[in-house]
Each structure stands twice: as structure tokens, then as C-alpha cells.
Amino acid sequence: MPFIANTAQQRKQMLSEIGLSMDDLFADIPSELMRENFNLPIQASEMEVLKYLAELAGKNSTHLTCFLGGGFYDHFIPSAVYSIVSRSEFYTAYTPYQPELSQGTLQAIYEYQSVICRLCGMEAANASLYDGGTALCEAMMMALRITGRNKIIIDDSVNPIYRVMIQSYTRNLNIELDETHCTAGMANRNEIMSLLDEDTSAVILQNPNFFGCIDDFSEIAEAAHKKGVLLIVSCYPISLGILKTPGEMGADIVTGEGQSLGLPMSFGGPYLGFMATKKKYVRKMPGRIIGKTTDTKGREGYVLTLQTREQHIRRDKATSNICSNEALCALTASVYLSLLGKEGLKETAQLCADKTAYAYQRITSIPAVKPCFKGRWFFNEFVIDLPTDAADVIGSLIEKGFAAGFPLSRYYKNMEDSMLIAVTEKRTKQEIDMLAEALEAVL
């Protein structure tokens, strides 16, 4: 029997030592509730399972050159990330409830919290949430707790998938969601300012936004703070290698998706939701938090702290219901950022920006292609307008070996001819040239 150590002989001995039979062990379940047969496949050996899953893996088209973005990117993952994170002392451990035995996880996550603060320009971070979308939902709940108000303003340049998640989360709650409409690829300042009032809890924005456009929300932060409203910014961590941080803009809560920090795209997860805030809001922040302290001999050590806000103590009054988080993914992010280091992250960010700028030039020089948001600064994604349905064009390009981009019609009205193209440091000049040639041929 795979993974079960005890032999039949040992089981027999154990049962006899405790004076029970196997039937006795399940005598507390009424016999009419017991089931004899489960229609499951027969046991497979490791060898068979590897073969079968390799076949299934082969049925996924990962050979297409990837220009897909939308918040999830094909970045380069250094080999040392894998070797470190696959150490079983890290991945077969659980939550560090016994700190003396878990200083490894605890210090690693304290370093992760620190690195997130440094990246985002904030003062306090938690030990991770599930993903960028649930992190944004939690940030919204946190703002509602802090302000005691129930109105949220959110611009539609924020990731549409996250906006749908927020709508799903708030359906049962007494919260007013006001969606503003981005103009020319930027968050709609006028609409936001006009909606800001003393009932507003927070404004939610994203930088770079879903279309890849870069913005500065300092003005909005100022106007919001005058009315006691908080600014929540969802951001893209690689971009923070060079871009103005949400902290510098005056954000109160920062969230984002950490997949780009050393995690494979893995068809939707596991991912990494990060959250950072100002010191004064720490007790309102959900999730686990690691703190530094000393032991009985005065040595430095790390522990889970502020646990009384969490579900296992505060129960129905907890800041969140989160228990298991994305600890291993947080470790991965910390390892990735340590391996790249200060200069490496900057260079990676600059590479993304340079290659995207090149792709933009090359692709918009095709006569039939127009840039959608001309004159905007963008980081590693941009939108182009085509003379025909973007989804069809993307379909044709798949046949030519490219996952060329994302059709915006899925989430935005009147954008059937527009597509979002992402370029990371992994894309070569040759790949970009070939995409441009293929696109021109298709149009």
C-alpha cells in the first residue's frame, strides 16, 4: 500500500495490544452510513502515474510563444529558486505555531514582509494572502473596517477579473460599489473626484493598469485623504523595479499579484497575494504577521504575532477567515528577489520596458495596426486596435505558433477589435519580429 508504512503483521499486533478489531474501530459509524464500494480507478504505480500525466501535460500547448499578460506573466525563473524552495524542511512544514522549531520559515517570512514593504514603499506587510484578487477584496474589507463607511469607488482600468471577484464577494453585504469609467486608457480622475464624499470608504486603482498604462495617483490620494477616504492600489511587483511606488503616491493599502516573483504560471495557481499598509493600520490588516522578539536568553527570534485578530482566536470577529495562506509562494518571492538583488530587479524591469517599447514600435508600424492609447506611457503591456475582430486574429496567430495577446472584448464593451500584448524579458528580438511578421500576414 503506497505511503502506508505498517505491515499487516504490525497492524494485527497493534490491534491486539489495544484490544480492538478493525471493525471495532468503525463501530461508532451507523452501519447504514458505511459504504463498501467506491468506484475509483485501480491503484497505479509511480511509473504508471508519471507516464499518464506526462501524456496529459503533452496535451497542453506550452510551445506557443507567449505574449499573454493581463496580470500574469511569463517571467524567467532562476534555477536556484527551485533548489531552495524544494528543500523539504520548507515545503513539508506547516504554520510556525511552535516558533522554536520553525525559525527558518519565520525568519524567511519576516524577510519577505520586509522586502514587500521596501518594494511598495510601505511600512507593514502580512505573510501573504491567496492571490492578487482576494488580496484586493481583503483590502476593501480592511478599508471598510478602518473608516466605518460603506461606499467603494473602483475604476474599470483595474483588472476586470478582480472587479468581478469583488462583486461576488460583496453581494451579501451592505456595500455600495461605484465603478468609474477609464478614459483614454487612464483612471477617470474627474469621475472619481466627483464621487468622493464623506460616505466613501476607499478608492481602488491599479498601476500599471489592466491596459499596461502607467499613472501617478498622488493627486487622487490627496483629494481622498481630505475627505477621510483611503486609497487602495493594486500593483505589479516587477514594475516596481523602476516605477513610482504606491507608497510614494500616498496609498494607504497596497496589494498585488506576486506570481511574477519566481512563480510558474501553472494554469491559475498557486499564486501569491501580497498586502502592505501604513503602521497605523497594522491591527486592521488580515492574514498572519511575523514579528521579531527575543528568547529567554536574550537571543533574537521570530514569532507569529497579533494572532488575536485572527480566526483561531477572534472567531466571528476576526479580521479575516484566512488560515492556510501562500507561505511557500511568499518564500519563493523572497528567494527570487534575493537572487536578482537590487540591480537585477531594476535591470529586469528595464528589459521588460525596453522590449515592450520595441514590440510597440515594430507592431504599430504595421499599416493596419493602430495603438489604442496613443501618447500613454506603458510598462510591459500595450493595447492595439485592429481592422477586424481581435479574437479571430488571435485564433489565426495560434496556428502560426503564437499566443499573441488577449482579446479585450471578453471584459470591455466596444473593444472587439482590440487586443492586449505583453512582453517580458524572456521574449527575444527574433520572437518579437516573427510575431510582427505573422500579424502583418494575417491582417
Added chain:
Amino acid sequence: MKLIFEKSIPGRRGVLPAKSDVPTTIDIKNELLRQNDAELSELSELDVVRHFTELSHRNFGVDTNFYPLGSCTMKYNPKVAERIAAFPGFADLHPLMPQLRMGGLLTQGALKVLYEMDMLLREITGMAGFTMQPLAGAHGELTGIMITAAYHRDKGNKKTTVLIPDSAHGTNPASAAIAGYKVVTVPSNKNGVMDLDALKSMINDQTAGLMLTCPNTLGIFNSHIKEICDIIHSVDGLAYYDGANLNAIIGKACPADFGFDIVHLNLHKTFATPHGGGGPGAGPVGVTDKLLDYLPVSIVVKRNDGTYALEYDRPKSIGYIAPFYGNFGIILRAYVYILMLGKEGLKRIAENAVLNANYIRVKLQKYYDLPYPGLCKHECVFSASRQAKKGVHAIDIAKSLIDAGFHPPTVYFPTIVPEALMIEPTETESKETLDGFIDTMITIAKTAESQPEKLKSSPNTTPVSRLDEASAARNLDIASL
């Protein structure tokens, strides 16, 4: 041990990005750039590898030694699952692929994994359909409560409360509260299970549902479970099964047969995916027929031609609770596990888990108080109240176990047992390991009798001794800036 930032040497480089091969260099306008570089460490690859290797030596996992954390099911994590999750065909798959034209055809392997898992979990639990979207157990609980709310809204019911036992895991009331319900606590009776009379008196037309785990957090199976579900149904409430303790009954019984309407499973518990130091997990949710319409978008369906597709058109769905299809990498690992156990293996999980727990129970009951004596399932809960009289508390016992090389069991939970020690060995532990643990626990009990002071200073064999948690909370230092 120094923080990684303290080891930094200005100018030192680690992994070098490739050089740019494009002729453009873009200088984004200064107002949009950060004024100072992010203060990340500057270290060589070797520096980083050594730092994290040293950290790993200060950690303890299932692969290290016995890890009987009650309620967490710390069973062995099969390495083949790690190998498969790293296949580029799975790891390099962008989640937006299915949303491209013909995209479904590009992801048939991944969609099949999701579909098959739905089918397997239906068979294991008896439920009619699953969503793989929830990203952890607590997330599954929230999903289940949101489905409850959608059901009642659809029927025009005005429900405001959710019933939860006093022994429940904290995520249960937290999830109910976040979904907008008022929590009403149902007491346990002197046998440690839900007080049926109390339940009958507490239900009314405001009751939206009941959240329960069975066996409960004391490791006790309530043989009246079907009656409990019937009582909830009598007011058109929904019965929710917290699957954290499925390891006790998997392959022997089905929550659907007990009468539950909604079930969540913890893949990182029962289905052997790694705990990762706190996560990632996955909490798929299964429902009965009448609730299928409310499952989150999207679901994988099998078309007549045998291909798999994502179904988005679900008008009564509660919406999206995660960006995509769930923690796919975790779901994939659980799939591998189920295939390797198969029909024959599935039964043996619960049999061995329950045997191991009862073996510990019987061998230690002379030395530690057993507040609820009698058969337990996959975990047993002792109380250190006898030792507490000598000044040795559950925490001292836990710390002494550390010096003996074991990870302590869960302490002080469930809160209805004073000085609780919750021990869950799981089926992957051998008799020799259990014997070693039992011997150590007996030695500790004897030391608590004769020389209690000896246990108060433990642990003494770890890089740090007991840490000052009060000071951590008072003088909050949660980041090095």
C-alpha cells in the same frame, strides 16, 4: 542568525538577467519613476543559497520527524507529485489560454485534470458536483456559505443565522460572519458531541444552515449525524460539512449519506499536498443536486466529442471567488495522490489513521486525562490538567517534546478542553515512530510528577528557546526597513 539584508555587499550581483537584444531603450518620464531604488539585498547566488540553506536547518517538516498536529493531517507528501507539478506542460501554462479562440483545445490536458478531480471527489464524498476554485479550506467555507446565501435568496427565504458548535475551528464562525451571517453557538454535551436537544431548541426560521465537521475536533464521531442534518433540513436550512477531518472516514463513508448539502475538502490535509510552511492549500467545494446552479464560474464539462471545455454561462452562480480554476498546481498533486492510492488504497487511509490514533489513545490514557474516553477516530484529544496541578502545562509538554525530536501536537485547541493536547498521527506513520512518541510522552508524564521544574525551561536543543510573545505584540517589529 543575520537577516539577508545584513549580509548585503554593495555592488555584489546574483543571477544576471540577459543582455538586451533590442535596439530601443525607453526612458519613462521621471515623474512616473521611483525616486530611490528598492532596497533589496546585494548578494551572490552562493550567498543566497547558503542563507536559505541555513534557514532550512532551523526548520522542521514531515520529512524531518513525527508531526502529529491535530486537525492538520500532516501526512507524507509524495515526491512524484512534485515532479509532475513541475512538468513544463503544466507549469508553463498561462491561465488565460482557454479564453483565446480555440483556447480550450490548447489546454485539454489541464482541463482533463480538473474534470477528473471533480469526478473523483464526487465519488469519494457522494456529492453531485464540485468547484475546484477555492484556494484554501477557509476559502471553501466562505464559498459554501455564499452558496447557502444564494440558495436562500433564490427561494425568497429570509435567513440571518448560521449554527456552529462550540468546538468548531475558528475559520467556521469567521467565514459565516464575513458572508454576512450572525453566528449562533451550539453547545456540546457531556460526551463531547453536539447536544441534540440544544440544537432542536435553537433552530428557527432564521436558521440558514449549520457548519459541522464529523468526526468533530475532539476526534469523536457523532452517530446521530443523520438526525442532525434532518433537523436542519426541517427549517429549510443547509447542512455544511467541514472536510478537515475527512481522513477519519475517507473510503468508509460519505458525507452525502450523512445528509450534508455542501462539503469542502482540504487537499493539503486529506490528499497529501504539501503544507508549505503555511500554504498553499486548496479547498474544493462539493454540493448536492439542488445547489449545483450556484457553484462559482467556471466549471469543466465534457462534450459529446470527448473534449473538455469551460462552462461560463451560469446565471445563478455566486460568481468568481478566485481569478481562474483554483490552485491548479495543488489540485494536480492531489490528483496524482488519488490515482496512486486508487480503489484499494483509499480504504486503507482511514483504517490506518484511525488505528494509529486509537493506539496512542489507549497507550497514553493511563498517564494523561482523556476528557472524552472511548473510541476516537483519526485524532485524540488529551488534557494536561493532571500535570497542570503540578505546574506543568500543555505548553511545557509541547516544548519538552521538541527536545525529544518530535513536533508537538496541537495545544489549547479545541477550546472546550482545558490544557488540550490534540494528537493526529495520520496513516503514514509507522508503529516504531508511534512507540517512540508514546515512550517520550510517558517519560514526560513521569517527569511532570517527580521533577516538574525540569520541563519548564524546554526546549533547550533548538536555536532559540521560548520566545517573548507579549513583547513581540507590544513592541511591534514586523519588517526591517
Added chain:
Amino acid sequence: MVPKELRCLQTHEWAKREEDSGIITVGLTDYAIEQLGDIVFLELPAVGDKVTKESEFCTIESVKAASDLYAPVSGEIVEINESLTENLELFKADPYGQAWIVKIKAEDIAEFESLMNAEDYEKQLKG
């Protein structure tokens, strides 16, 4: 031991009427402080806040628990003990004196009169 002249709530708050005024001083009994363990944080309400009898008015946090404190009478917060938040050790040192938490201007002094007295509180703790 709770000083005899004080009144108590079952939820372990003590209340003291200042002279013959309508001002009620509120704190936590030594029993509650013992139960909480090491107190790490106190979140005070603001002066001017309205409170209702037996509703939460403030939160106290220890390493093991975060508890809500309940108002003994309805009224308005007229004074808060700000220095207490920086000197949490006063809870153990002087629970009935320097560790007073808030002063409430009672709407209806009869609510104070109807509270349990110290002796009855100590009795029901034992029982």
C-alpha cells in the same frame, strides 16, 4: 479582590460613581486581567463617543485573546485614560486605581444603581 464600594458587570468590568455626580469611572477587575495574561494593546474610544449599556465600547488585546469591553451604563465618554495605553503594566499593578479606562457621563443613574455589587460579583465568580 474588588473594592467593596464598586459595582461590577458579569463581563468583568468594574464601575465607580464619582462622588454624587453622574460620572461613572470604568475599569477591568483583577480576575479579568489575570485571565487575559500579558496585555499588549488597548484601543480606547474617543471622547464624545456615545455608548449603550452592555454594548462594546473598547477592545483590549493580550497575547492569547482580544476581548471587547462592555459599558456598564449608557451615556457619553467624557474622559479617556490615554497614558494607560503606554503603561499597560498598570493593569496588574493598580487595576482599580491608575488603570481606570474611561469615564462615562451616565444618561440615567438608575442604570448604575441596578448593577451587581462587588460582593455578589466575587460570589458568582466562585460559583
